[in-house]
Amino acid sequence: MAFGIAEATESAKARLSPDRLFPAEASTRSVARSLYQAVSKLPIVSPHGHTDPRWYAENDPFPDPAxxxxxxxxxxxxxxxxxxxxxxxxxxxxxxxxWTETDSRTIWHLFAExxxxxxxxxxxxxxxxxxxxxxxxxxxLCAENADEAYDHIAACLAKPQFRPRALFERFNIEVIATTESPLDDLCWHRAIRxxxxxxxxxxxxRPDNVVDPDFEGFTQNVEKLGELAGEDTLGWQGYLNAHRQRRAFFKSLGATSTDHGHPSAHTENLSAAEAxxxxxxxLKGTCTPADAERFRGHMLTEMARMSLDDDLVLQIHPGSFRNHSSPVLxxxxRDKGFDIPKQTTYVDALKPLLDAVGEEKNxxxxxxxxxxxxxxxxxAPLAGVYPALKLGPAWWFHDSPEGMLRFREMTTETAGFHNTVGFNDDTRAFCSIPARHDVARRVDCAxxxxxxxxxxxxxDEAYEVAIDLAYRLAKQAYRL
Incomplete structure (x- = not known):
């Protein structure tokens, strides 16, 4: 047994209840417990996230607990x-x-306090x-035991059993997806291969930096895209061809999906001349906010059409006001905790995209x-009728026991289970991956x-669905 597992399992019984997140009512809790036992040891499929591929390529120890x-x-x-x-x-x-604090123990103490x-x-x-x-x-954890906890975890991190590859295997991860820009050379993915x-x-x-006119350095990013793809990206067709080439390059290193973090779910289906x-x-920096929104929306439709050709799954993560604090930005x-949810609508916003490709079964x-x-x-009504659509799980601020339960309660009656895609952890925090999947499995079983x-x-159907939600649906939806 790997280092630390026996000690953690035995003592966790005193801190982490084996029935955590299960219903309080005895008969329902018993069923939830039985369902969970059927899925708790299934491999982890992590089809969308933000861990650093360099960790797995170099396999160096994590630096310290902080x-x-x-x-x-x-x-x-x-x-x-x-x-x-x-x-x-x-x-x-x-x-x-x-200035920023560089003493990790000082940072840890502040956290513990x-x-x-x-x-x-x-x-x-x-x-x-x-x-x-x-x-x-x-x-x-508390101020009084902060040093003891720090030293304990630091001692673990110094051991080979706690390096990224060993943890990957201990966590029983079958596959994990990272997220990279089209301008990334994917050198760490090549090194892993x-x-x-x-x-x-x-x-x-993740092409946000070359499809969003509001992204800093947009024109320079588009030019760099052209250099990498060998295309003239200052022209419309060259720009589209460059996307196709970079998508093919990403696919050669395992990509099965694209990801789009747009401010809204707005889509367009414009003529080539309008686009x-x-x-x-x-490119000239003269587009209005409305122009930028229309261009982003049209690019979602273009990306969907490209997916019909290369089979990459298209993820849409809209509705975050990113980097809300200008002083912090x-x-x-970017990405320093000031991304705030906004009201988001889908029925009208997605109609141009769905008119174009919503009936495509593949x-x-x-x-x-x-x-x-x-x-x-x-x-749920959209995913419950359009063949091309599925619903991603409770995301980000709603990646919580209550958020997951609300998701199931508000979508199942209209979309069922098989128009959803299981769970993805969407995290940068590597050691939280098994915890996040465990929470999702417990909530779904409840x-x-x-x-x-x-x-x-x-x-008997509940057992089948539990396995679907924990494992099978993610593999199918993300073509893994």
Whole structure:
């Protein structure tokens, strides 16, 4: 047995209840427990996420507990910052070259002193699962035991059993997808392929920086895209051809999906002349906000058409006001915890795209939302009729036990289970991956148990669905 697992499993019983997240009512809890036992050991399929492929390519030790759990994790540092703690004091790197704390033990102490802020949050579930199940630390973190916890985890990280590849295998990950820009040379993915390690790590094509006119450096990014693809991307057809070539390159290194983080779900289906006109204004920096929205929307339709040719699944992650704080963006750069959900509509927004390709049976479009009010009103009815559409799981701010349950309750009656795609963890925090999948499996088993005990689902069917939600649907939807 791998180092730390025996200790963590035994002592976790005192801290992590084996029946956590199951219903309180005894008969329903018993069914949930039985369903969970059938899926808890299934391999992890992680079809969308943001872990660093360099970890798996180089297989170097993670540096220390603070730089594993705090510095890169916006779920952690955003909540601490909400209580007035400076991001620099948490070691978050600055874009303006200003001071930031570099002593990891100091950062860890600050985290431990404020650990109470995470009570009843999903982050607390993920952190404690990682502390106990991965590292064998079974005491609740606090200021008094901060050094002891730090030293315990640091000692583990120094051992070969805690390097990225070993953890990948211990976590029982069958496949994991990372996310890269079209301008990425994918050198770490090539290094993984050329190594003697058999772990399956694939990439995903995330073209936001070359399809969004509002993205900083858009014109320079488009020019770089042309250099990489050997195409004249200052012309419309050359620009489209460059996308096709880069998508093929990504597919050669395992990609099965594209990903689009647009401000809204707006789509367009423009003529080539109209699209080229918007494109030229975007390159010159003269397009209006409305022009930018139309261009992004048209590019979703173009990406869908390309998916009909190359079989890449198209993911749409709309509705986040990204980098909401201008001072934080200027000081620290993008993705520093200030992405805020917005109201998002889908019925009118997706109609141009769906008129173009919605009836295509071989196309996979996976829709996500940060606006839960759209689940039963718009998303479930859309996915419940269009062959090309499926619903991604509860995402980001709703990747929580309550959010997952709301997702099932508001979508199943209209879209069923098979118009959803199981679970994906969408995380940068490597050690949270098994915790996140465990939470999803427990919540889904609790929901299925409620259907069984209320007479809406036969128990043998519930076992089939539990395996679908934990494993099979993600593999099918993402063509893994």
């Amino acid at each position: 730089r594993l759990f705090i510095v890169p994790d916006h779920y952690v540092f955003r909540l601490l910052h909400s209580q007035g703690i400076d991001l620099s004091d948490l070691g978050v790197p600055r874009a303006d070259d200003g 404020n650990y109470h802020l995470f009570r009843a949050t999903p982050s607390r579930l993920w952190l404690e699962h990682a502390f106990e199940e991965v590292f064998g630390w079974t005491r609740r 050329e190594s003697d390690w058999n772990g399956k790590v694939v990439t995903a094509y 080229d006109g918007l494109f030229q204004r975007a 200027n000081a620290y750069g 196309l996979g479009i996976i829709l996500f939302t940060l606006d839960e009010t759209a689940y039963s009103r718009e998303l 929901y299925l148990a409620s259907l069984v005990t209320s007479g809406r689902l036969d128990e």
